[in-house]
Amino acid sequence: MVNITDIAAAVDTTIIGKGLMIGGGFIGPGIGIGLIGGNYLQAVGRNPEAAKFLGQALIFVAIVELFGLLAFASIFIVK
Amino acid sequence: MNFIKVFASSGPTVYVAPEKVFTLYGWPISNSMIYGWAVILILFFLFIWAGRHVKIHPGKGFIGLIEEGVNFITNLVENSFNNPEVGRKYIPYFVTLFFFILFNNWTELLPVINDAFNYHKVPLLRPFTADLNATFAMGLITMGLVYYASVRESGGLKNYFQHFFVGSPKNPLFLIIGLLEMFTDLTRVISLSLRLYLNVTIGMIVIDVFAYLGHIIAPISALPFYLIEIFICMLQAYIFTILSVMYLAVAVNHSAEHSSPKDEDEYLTEDVVPERIRVESGSVGTAGGA
Numbered sequence: 001m002v003n004i005t006d007i008a009a010a011v012d013t014t015i016i017g018k019g020l021m022i023g024g025g026f027i028g029p030g031i032g033i034g035l036i037g038g039n040y041l042q043a044v045g046r047n048p049e050a051a052k053f054l055g056q057a058l059i060f061v062a063i064v065e066l067f068g069l070l071a072f073a074s075i076f077i078v079k
Numbered sequence: 080m081n082f083i084k085v086f087a088s089s090g091p092t093v094y095v096a097p098e099k100v101f102t103l104y105g106w107p108i109s110n111s112m113i114y115g116w117a118v119i120l121i122l123f124f125l126f127i128w129a130g131r132h133v134k135i136h137p138g139k140g141f142i143g144l145i146e147e148g149v150n151f152i153t154n155l156v157e158n159s160f161n162n163p164e165v166g167r168k169y170i171p172y173f174v175t176l177f178f179f180i181l182f183n184n185w186t187e188l189l190p191v192i193n194d195a196f197n198y199h200k201v202p203l204l205r206p207f208t209a210d211l212n213a214t215f216a217m218g219l220i221t222m223g224l225v226y227y228a229s230v231r232e233s234g235g236l237k238n239y240f241q242h243f244f245v246g247s248p249k250n251p252l253f254l255i256i257g258l259l260e261m262f263t264d265l266t267r268v269i270s271l272s273l274r275l276y277l278n279v280t281i282g283m284i285v286i287d288v289f290a291y292l293g294h295i296i297a298p299i300s301a302l303p304f305y306l307i308e309i310f311i312c313m314l315q316a317y318i319f320t321i322l323s324v325m326y327l328a329v330a331v332n333h334s335a336e337h338s339s340p341k342d343e344d345e346y347l348t349e350d351v352v353p354e355r356i357r358v359e360s361g362s363v364g365t366a367g368g369a
Contacts, residue, residue, distance in 0.1 A: 058314060058317075058318070059322065062274060062314065065274075065278075066270065066273065066274045066277070069274070069281055070277065072281055073095075073277050073280075073281070076095050
C-alpha cells in the first residue's frame with residue numbers, strides 16, 4: 001500500500017506549478033494578440049487606407065504582451 | 080535515451096539579473112553598467128560624426144538611415160500634439176531616448192554578452208536594458224519629465240489635475256473615475272520599465288535556450304529567434320518612445336481643451352445656420368409660388 005504522502009513527496013510540484021503558470025499566463029495574451037491582429041486585418045480589408053495604423057496596433061500588442069512576459073518571468077521566482 | 084537525459088538535467092546557463100563586477104570608491108559597478116557606458120560613448124562619437132556629415136540630399140548609406148530615424152521620431156512627436164510648437168521643445172529628449180534604447184537592445188544580439196568574457200568568474204558584459212535597475216531609472220526619468228512638462232504646458236497644477244476628471248470632481252462617480260485615472264498614471268513607471276526589461280531579457284534567454292537545444296546546429300536553430308529579436312528590439316525602442324510621447328501629449332492636449340473652453344458663440348452660430356437656410360428656402364418657395 002503506497003501512502004499518499006509519499007507520492008506527494010516524490011512529485012516535484014515546482015515543475016507542475018511552472019507549467020501551469022506558463023500555460024495559463026500565455027492563454028490571455030495569445031487571445032489578445034490574435035484579436036488585435038484579426039481586427040486590424042479586418043479593418044484593412046474594409047478600408048485599405050487603415051493600413052497606416054499598423055504602428056498603433058503594435059502598441060496594443062506590446063501592452064498585451066507584457067502580461068505574458070510577466071508569467072514567463074515568474075518561473076524564475078518560483079522555487 | 081541518454082541524449083534526452085542530458086537535455087533534461089542541465090539547461091543552458093541563464094542570467095536574469097546583473098552581477099557586481101568590481102567596486103569603485105565603494106560604489107558597486109555591475110556588468111550592465113559597463114556595457115551601458117560603452118554604448119553611451121559609441122553613440123556620442125557616432126552622432127557627432129553623423130551630425131558633421133549630414134547633407135541636404137541624404138544618401139542611402141548609414142547616415143541616411145540615422146537621418147531617417149531622427150525624422151521618424153520628430154514627425155511622431157510633432158503630430159502627437161495639437162500644437163506642434165509645444166512638441167518641438169521635447170524632440171531632443173525623445174530622439175535620444177529612442178536611439179539609446181535601440182542601440183542598447185541591439186547589443187543584446189552581439190556574441191560578446193554573458194559568458195563570452197569573464198572577470199573573476201563574473202560575466203563582464205550584459206546589455207544595459209536587460210537590467211531592471213536601468214530600465215526603472217529610464218522610466219522614472221521619462222515619467223518625471225512627462226509630469227513636469229505636462230504641469231508646465233497645461234498652465235498650473237489645477238489645470239493638470241483637472242484633466243483626470245471627466246466632469247466636476249464633486250460628482251462621486253467622476254471623483255472615483257478620476258482617482259482611478261491618477262492611480263493608473265502612477266503605475267506607468269513600472270509598466271514601462273518592466274516591459275522593456277522583460278522583452279530584452281526573455282529574448283536573450285530564448286536565444287540561449289534554442290542555441291542550447293540545437294547543440295551542433297546551434298547557428299541554424301537560433302537563427303529565426305535572432306531575426307525575431309532584431310525586430311522586437313526595434314519595436315520595443317519605438318514603443319517606449321511612443322508611449323512616453325503619448326502620456327505627455329494626452330496630458331497636454333486634454334488640459335488645453337479643459338482650460339480654454341469653446342466659446343458658446345461657436346455653438347450658437349451652428350444652431351442659427353439651418354434656421355437661416357430654412358427661412359431662405361421658404362422665401363424662395365413663396366417666390367416660386369408667386
